[in-house]
Amino acid sequence: MILKQHENGKYEILHKKMIEHEERSMLDGQIHHIPAVARVIRTIKNELELEVGQLTKVCVAAAGRALKTVKGRSEKDLSLGDISSQEEVIHMELAAVQQAQFQLASLLDESSNLLYDCVGYSVLHYYLDEHEIGSFIGQQGNRASVEVIATFLPRVVVDSLMKALDEAGLEMEALTLEPIAAINVLIPPSMRKLNVALVDIGAGTSDIAITAQGTVIAYGMVPIAGDEITEAVSSAFLLDFPVAEQLKRSLTEKTVVTYTDILGFPSQKDTSEVILTIDHSIEILADGITKEILRLNAKAPQAIMLVGGGSLTPQLREKVAEKLNLPIERVAIRGLNAIQTLIPSLKEEGPELVTPVGIGIAAKENPVKYVTVSVNGKTIRLFQVKKLTIGDALIAGGADLSKLYGKPGMGLMVRLNGAVKMFKGKIGSAPSIEMNGVPCTLSDEVLEGATIHYEAGHNGNDAEISIREAFDDHSVKTLWVNGKEETFETHYYINEQRVSLNTFIRDRDDCYYRFPSTLSDIFDLKGWNPETKRSHFTIFVDGKALALPTKLTDLVHLNDQSVHQHTSWNDGDRLVYQRVEEEQVTLKLITDALDLNLHQSCTVIFNEEELTLVRPLYSFYREEEKLRMDSVLHAQERLVMKKTDQQPFIFQDVFTKVELTLQPKPGESLILLKNGEKAGFQTDIQTGDELLLKFEVLV
Template sequence: MVMGLVMIKNEDQGYEILASARTEHRQRAMYDGQVHDVEEVARAVIRVKEILEKKLNVPLKQVAVAAAGRALRTEVAVAEHKELLPVRWEREDVLALEMEAVHLALRQLKTSADDASQSYHCVGYNPIARWNEGEEISSLIGQRGKVAKVSVIATFLPRTVVDGLVAVLSRVGLEMTSLTLEPIAAGQAAIPVNMRRLNLALVDIGAGTADIALTRNGSFFAYGMVPMAGDAVTEEICAHYLLDFKVGEKVKRDLNTKAELNFKDFLGAKVVVKKEEVIKIIQSVVGKIAENISGEIMNLNNEVPQAVILIGGGSLTPMLSEMLAETLGIPQNRVGIQVRERLSEIYGEKSIKGPESITPIGIGIAALEGSGLQYYTVRVNGARVSIFELQLATVAEALLAAGILPRSFFGKLGTALTFEWNHEMRVIKGTMGSAAQLLVNDKPSKLDQALKVGDDIVFVPGEPGEDAQVCFKDILPPAESKWIVWNGNQKEFSPQVFVNQELACETDEILDGYKITYLPNDNLENLCNQMGYDLQKKEIEIYINGEKQIFKLTHELLVNGCGVDSSHIVRAGDSIEVRLRQITVGELKLEAKPITFSVNGMHLEYPPQEKIILFHGRPILEDQPLIDGMDLRVEGYKKMPILTDLLPYVKFPDELLPGASLKLSVNGIPAEFTTVLHPGDRILATFE
């Protein structure tokens, strides 16, 4: 059914209905509040429009409508923007970030929706929180940082719902100026403001859905929906008696006025049936509707409400109010049907009455009070875009509604180039992208400019910035080559650049992630590195009499004959000598060790007679440089001593007995003066 009202507001008496009209669809054209057959719905609307125009004798151009309460969706989303270096967040940056959050909310909605292909209109959004560098802040505008983040709550309606309504209205020459939701509209009319302090449940039972609104403490605080209503009852009757849907609707309505029902089934057979029999057939489906509505009320309210108010044509379904009272566990008199006749502030034409008139009256009240979503159209690049003014619509919101992504509001920053320079991280930024060009009615505009009906927007996306691109010669410090003399040879001393340890040319391009080593032609250390001369101290390992010793060799640095260190600045024409300072055998100051013997039980050290240094068994001179791994032996004798060589070191008694003779032994064996000795020998020399 399509119903139309023309209403005005009278400050003294309330709301006056100037004219009303209603008509039935010739066939089922809407399901669950969604237009499925645009032409059929348009035919019904134009009949209502023509009746109203005839009654009032004025043309009708604008209309306020309501969408099913189940259609509204809300999502919370967070968007973040990062910069390599701190920047100042301007109004345009913040607005673009908010638009990005709305776009993310839309993507979340599509992901969570039952039908992923469903498209939605954003009908408004509000920022919830803002952060700069991780700290929550009341406003980002004018703040400075590298990371900005916003959280928004965005409200959406399915695009098919709105587009279906708009398509129908455009067919009949009507412009939609206000859109409200059915449960909101119904609440405007069915429950006076002074009754909303009670905990009441308003249930608008239509054809495909039962919309629920709950009041408490002076306002509506929750909305819900059950996807089952009057059409389910009609379909049960049609299935049982094999009826066309339109005939089934008539049978359902006649249950409230006739005791005996007469109709023909789809095959033309005449059927006469008692009212009680049909009620028995629909009892189970009515019980299911009551059970679903009660469950949703308890889910939203968390307790049994004080009363339930039914409106809509489906509220007249037999047994529904009784079953609702039973499932909720409240008295029967606490479940009632609200009708136009009991609305004290509504007067005027009397032909519109009953519970089905409450929602249309509520739509009129919402439009007159300006509480609906104000709807108008603008043009974006020549295409018509629908705008819902939950808040003052801006150019940014129009672009979002037109499907233009927020990232195109500003040209993307060119990709930065990051590399290591002598172990220090360096970044070269890409160029800034150009901002999008915006014209509203051929005049330059900004994203936050408010729109009005019929505005024409031209949007040219921002151009991305250029990626960072640089060659070595662009960043090398200014330096000139120097000609010097290196160890007697003339050489050119120039700066050098290495990439990943490979020599690079100054005309080469620097790529992202390069590890660059730059050697300037300044001091002696860099010159040695270029010439492949390692100035690190060199260790050599030698053995002296089998004992390992380590020595560190240093370098001699001479510039123009003068000794210098590695930090000495090299100038053009300098004569440079660099060599490893050798250590000679003589610098070790090696000494031969004495040979030890035991003489008459006393320890005796026989001193070396000379110093002989051997390498590979051959004597070497003291000016011989040390060689890594050299094995030296130091000896103090050309040949081992004989027994007579030790006698001067033996202490004998001061007085000897007459006729005493010298007795000699080595290691207990009798010996002669010429017996050759060896280290550690035990010698006895006594007189007998």
């Protein structure tokens, strides 16, 4: 068929030719015998060329049964980096398309070896944390995702079409899809608010498209059509397939039909009898169509349009209406006169030409063109249902888009001074893409014959951070300690272990820093313990060490002011710390500690009063100095202890403890008594003796 487009937008059929296939070289809309189909195409081409001259290009349609639409989804973890460019958004869209392609492969039968090419996609939704959003760029969140619907065609369908055309000497100028062709010419956008089903009943398939709410809401296909009715006629009356096809067509035109079966016997039958014989097959066709409509639409539509040669099948219209519980006038067979953009011809044409005219118009107004490119040395053919991009070419070339951009490096989650902090890994690099040697992006348009080369981006390095980088607070201060200048700086710890500034942090480490900002911190670093108030005083007696517990007092002065150990200090301050004895150590403390019998004693009763006499048994010397019991000693001094020879006490020793004023009266004499008996000054005395001193008049 040759169409002409007029300036007013109307189309006119200039030439048309129709030839029956001599054999069933196409089954269910798929070419099964390329040479046979090529012969038919060549025959029609030759006949048309006799009328219009040489023909080199042609518009064709791919079977609707081969079209696959699948939803895909891709996600990105925003904790690893925000989306800052449209290029990243396109990468997510294409990753969703590729996910749909993988999903399609999983849905196919395992025995299927069909390869599907994406011929277009549309974005359905952008989501941020599962809430729909208009754009990702600049948004803050945890997870971004995009959902697309992608359309695929088996590569073998298009390849077989192009091969048949090539053998017939024709080049494909544009491609459209059969389900789209008829609905575009019969149901324009202004009519699509109505819930209408269009059924294109061809030879091998019945393609269904449904409109509602201003758009095409669904496409479907039933793998039975006119050929099944022809086969029923052939089986019932023993007819060759072409003969059965002619008989089937005559059922709508004649009341009586004649035929000759394969055995050579001629027959004549009423049309009604033939229709009754094949009624079961018509029932199966009507049932398949209506069930698919209900599956796609969930209810009976408002109206149904039947097109295609198979729509003329007797009783089919009535059975469809009955099964959908629609009035018969709501199911109509539409011909060329229903196409508003087509200039009507003088001869009324039937429904079999609606789809060919729709193919011609759709191929001109909404063509699916194709371009051939090379991707990393591999030749790829892309079908253009939208503006083709470098991203489309990479998908067709088998690029794994999930690995196209380098992944971000692993992050670190650590605790810094009690607060959890995340350090991100380095962002992965973008892929290197060139078209014809010039750098390009995923969104750039593909050029016909372009040579595309790409290299995947490199993964980002894992987060690597040192203590120096994690903490920006590092202090160094000077403190004068007991007259000596000392430097103190911030200390850093990982999991309670002190580390240097150059130590690298690992995931989940607990890190903190501490500056010795108080005098208590300085004491800890110096090993001083002001809290200890007891110490030991060591002295040597006759070469043997003697340790005595003693109380200490801490004297802490900062800049000549008395302070406590928790006082803070500043750079350049002066600290004086001393520990002094709280009490003096005398010889008395030393002798008490020696636990020796240091004295000789004697207790007597003198003039009716108890009196104890004491004589030291030991003497202590510090070098040549003889020490008294109240002599003050110093730590580490060396003393010499000398023992005195032990002598008995005598009466005279009493007078070292008592003071007597001896004033005898005239004629009196001094009398000394020991236990009632006379004694003298040199008389030995012992503990318990009773001593008496008195004056008597001598007779």
